[in-house]
Amino acid sequence: MKEVTKKWIQAGKVLGEDADAKVNCPDCEKGILTVTDVVIGFAGKTDRILCCPCCSKENVITMGQA
Secondary structure (H helix, E strand, O other): OOHHHHHHHHHHHHHHHOOOOOOEOOOOOOOEOEEEEEEEHHHOEEEEEEEOOOOOOEEEEEEOOO
16 A cells, blocks of 8 residues: 555544544645535435645545434
8 A cells, every 4th residue: 555545544534533633635745634524415424525725635535424
């Protein structure tokens, strides 16, 4: 597994628990990831979109109901 993939997984774990945490972008390491939650109403789940304002890389975590 690539090192950057491991960093995205770690970022996902941190931001999955605390959307307000300050996490550097795993790709460019310059930007602080932003978090946007999108509710998937029919599924009872939420997509948490992690995005870097500097390099525009993003990843999505699908989370179950809390």
